[in-house]
Structure formats: structure tokens, C-alpha cells
Amino acid sequence: MLKLYDVEVHSRLLLGTARYPSPAVLAEAVKRSKTEIVTVSLRRETACGKAGGAFFELIRELGVRVLPNTAGCHSVQEAVLTAKMAREVFHTDWIKLEVIGHHDTLQPDVFGLVEAARILNGEGFQVFPYTTDDLVVAERLLEAGCRILMPWCAPIGSAIGPLNPMALRAFRANFPDVPLIVDAGIGRPSHAATVMEYGYNAVLLNTAVAGAGDPAAIAEAFALAIAAGHIAHGGVPLEPREMAVPSTPVIGKAVFT
Amino acid sequence: MTLIINGEEHEVEATTLADLLLALDYEGEWMATAVNGELVHREDRAQFRLDQRDRIEILSPMQGG
Numbered sequence: 001m002l003k004l005y006d007v008e009v010h011s012r013l014l015l016g017t018a019r020y021p022s023p024a025v026l027a028e029a030v031k032r033s034k035t036e037i038v039t040v041s042l043r044r045e046t047a048c049g050k051a052g053g054a055f056f057e058l059i060r061e062l063g064v065r066v067l068p069n070t071a072g073c074h075s076v077q078e079a080v081l082t083a084k085m086a087r088e089v090f091h092t093d094w095i096k097l098e099v100i101g102h103h104d105t106l107q108p109d110v111f112g113l114v115e116a117a118r119i120l121n122g123e124g125f126q127v128f129p130y131t132t133d134d135l136v137v138a139e140r141l142l143e144a145g146c147r148i149l150m151p152w153c154a155p156i157g158s159a160i161g162p163l164n165p166m167a168l169r170a171f172r173a174n175f176p177d178v179p180l181i182v183d184a185g186i187g188r189p190s191h192a193a194t195v196m197e198y199g200y201n202a203v204l205l206n207t208a209v210a211g212a213g214d215p216a217a218i219a220e221a222f223a224l225a226i227a228a229g230h231i232a233h234g235g236v237p238l239e240p241r242e243m244a245v246p247s248t249p250v251i252g253k254a255v256f257t
Numbered sequence: 258m259t260l261i262i263n264g265e266e267h268e269v270e271a272t273t274l275a276d277l278l279l280a281l282d283y284e285g286e287w288m289a290t291a292v293n294g295e296l297v298h299r300e301d302r303a304q305f306r307l308d309q310r311d312r313i314e315i316l317s318p319m320q321g322g
Contacts, residue, residue: 016322026320041321042313044263045288052317053285059318069321077294084296085289086318156322247312 002201004148004179005094005126007065007182009036014067014181015219016206025057025215030062033219039096041065042086056089058257061098061223067128069096074109075209076116083120095126096150096183096204106156106184110137121145130183133167135174142178149175150204153195157207159187162194172199189218189225195252196229197237261312271283275302277313 013037020026030038038059045052059066059189068086073079076099083095099116101109108131117127121144129141133151141149151171154160162168163185172180172193182195183204203226212218258301260267271277274290274297290297293316297305309312 018320018322020320039321042289042316044281045317046283052286052319053287055320056287056318057291071321081291081294081296082316085291085314088289088296088298089287089316089318111280113310135285250311 002130002179004037004202009065010034011036011223012202012230013192014039014202014204014225015209016204017059018206019169019210021213024026026210028059028216029209029219030064032216033113033223034211035064035208035219037065037067038062039206040090041069042082042089058215065094066090066092067096068092068095070098070163072100073098074100076112076119079112079116080119083116083125084123087125093126094128095125096130097162098130106131108152110134113137114140115196117141117146118144126205128183129179131165133171135171138175142175147179148179148181150181152184153182153191154185154192156184157211158185158192159211160185161187165191165198167195168195168200192222193229193232194227196226197232199233204228258307259311260307261310263313263315271281272302272307274307274313277307277314278302285317288315290315300304 002012007021011034012072013029013032013033014037016024016039068090070079070178073082079099097110099112101107112127117129120127127146128148128150129146130150131137137150152160180204180206182200186192186205187208205222209215209219258269260269267276271280293312
């Protein structure tokens with residue numbers, strides 16, 4: 001079981017709900033992924049409450065827990081207000097905190113992130129901070145009251161996969177008791193399996209599923225890859241060696257010359 | 258009175274936030290409101306009096322990653 005703040009879940013895949021070809025495809029992907037947590041957002045309502053209501057009814061029917069985000073917020077003030085509005089709508093203290101600092105890479109503004117996290121933790125939120133793999137920023141986030149960390153492995157939506165394995169491994173090693181979720185940058189199930197083999201506790205995906213040719217099939221593949229990576233980490237895989245090692249014992253081998 | 262609602266100017270007769278939502282035909286419980294950058298809780302909308310050029314944000318659930 002994976003414990004995120006006071007909630008235990010079986011699935012180690014958190015799934016975003018944006019960019020699917022249709023609500024039906026989203027619903028099928030959620031089901032095939034067996035996720036228990038989906039991320040959602042807030043935007044200006046343009047249909048007198050009907051658009052947001054229809055979307056949220058779909059999510060409610062899927063029976064999953066929601067993790068609201070502050071996506072698109074570029075300042076502490078925006079992120080804090082959005083978090084408060086999300087709590088009003090979704091009735092949860094959970095918030096995926098994003099404070100974006102760079103338009104092209106969507107790199108988080110880590111200074112604003114720490115400040116916003118401190119404010120929100122002080123107001124009873126349970127913060128899931130979207131951050132980089134910087135260890136010092138991570139320490140500041142923990143000092144600010146976060147009990148989960150969500151480092152990127154590459155820019156949001158890039159599908160590049162783990163860009164800096166050494167940094168991700170160091171991050172894991174430095175925070176052995178903190179639930180760590182890789183958020184952003186994963187493109188393929190093999191990427192997800194890799195970071196789970198490093199010992200990450202979960203993976204948060206959106207574009208990698210929603211943008212795939214068959215989102216539901218890819219969602220299931222991710223679920224299997226994440227589970228496999230998690231089991232593999234517990235099984236302590238072999239480290240690579242530079243020389244060949246025969247897998248078949250040579251003792252007792254017949255000598256014909 | 259002129260209000261800035263979700264970034265657009267509107268001329269309205271409503272004097273409270275609850276009346277404004279009613280006048281604009283907003284319905285449902287899946288909305289959050291803020292005025293001039295501060296959250297206004299659902300239960301406070303009926304008492305919340307609006308002023309000229311207040312900035313109103315009305316947000317509702319959307320797909321997100």
C-alpha cells in the first residue's frame with residue numbers, strides 16, 4: 001500500500017485528466033489504469049456552471065479520489081488563491097502545487113513554490129509540490145511542511161523520460177522516508193518502470209497517456225510497468241558489470257580434448 | 258454598476274455575489290468565487306456586497322494534469 005498523507009491506495013499511478021480525445025476515452029483510460037487518484041483543475045466557467053458540472057459528474061461516476069492542481073499559476077498569490085478555490089469546490093485538503101517560473105520549459109519557480117507551500121501548509125492543506133530534482137529545494141519544501149515530494153524527470157509533456165538518472169537516484173537516497181512521486185516528463189511505460197526501479201513510490205502521468213494513439217491501452221501498460229518497477233526495486237536487481245559472467249555453471253563441464 | 262467578471266466588463270444590477278450568480282444564470286454547486294483576489298465562500302455569497310469595478314472570478318472544475 002502507498003500512503004499519501006492520511007490516505008492509503010493500492011495503485012501507484014496518478015493520472016491526469018486533460019487532453020484526452022473525448023470524455024469516454026478519459027473514462028476508459030482511468031478504468032484500464034486502475035488508478036485511484038486523478039488530477040483535476042479549475043478554470044473560468046464559461047457555461048454558467050454547466051461545463052464544470054458535467055466534467056465533475058464524470059469524475060464522480062468513476063469513483064476515484066481527486067488531486068486538484070494549481071496548473072498555470074505563475075505567482076504565489078495566484079497559486080494560493082487557486083488552492084483555496086479548489087478546496088471550496090472539491091472538498092479536499094490535497095493540492096498539487098505548481099508555481100510555474102519559465103514559459104517554455106514550464107520549470108517551477110522553486111522560490112515561489114516554497115513560499116506558497118509554507119502558506120498552504122499553514123492553512124491546513126496537504127501539499128503535493130511539483131518541483132525539480134534539486135535537493136536543497138526539496139529540503140526547503142520539507143521544512144515548509146510538505147510530506148510528499150514530486151520531482152520532475154523532464155519538462156512537462158516532453159515525453160523524454162528520466163533526463164538525469166543520477167539526480168533522481170540521489171533524490172531518492174536523500175529522502176528515504178518521504179513518499180516520492182515522479183511528476184512530469186515521462187513518455188513511455190519503460191520510463192515509468194525505470195524510475196520505480198530507482199525506488200520512487202509512484203508516478204504521475206497525463207500527456208503520456210492522453211496523447212497516445214490508444215490512451216486506454218497505454219494506461220494499462222503504464223499500470224503494469226509501474227507495478228513491475230516497484231516489485232523490481234524490492235527485489236534488488238543486479239548492478240551492471242563490465243565483464244561477462246557465465247550464467248551456466250562451468251564446474252563439472254566435460255572436457256573433450 | 259460595472260463589474261469585471263472573469264476578465265470581462267459587465268453592467269449588472271445585482272448588489273450581492275449571490276444575486277450576481279443568479280442574474281447571470283450560474284447554477285450548480287461546482288463553482289468557487291473570488292472577489293478582488295480573495296476567496297468568498299459559498300455560504301458568504303448572499304451577504305457579500307459588491308462595489309463598482311470589483312473583479313469577480315468564477316471558477317469550476319476542468320480537466321487537469
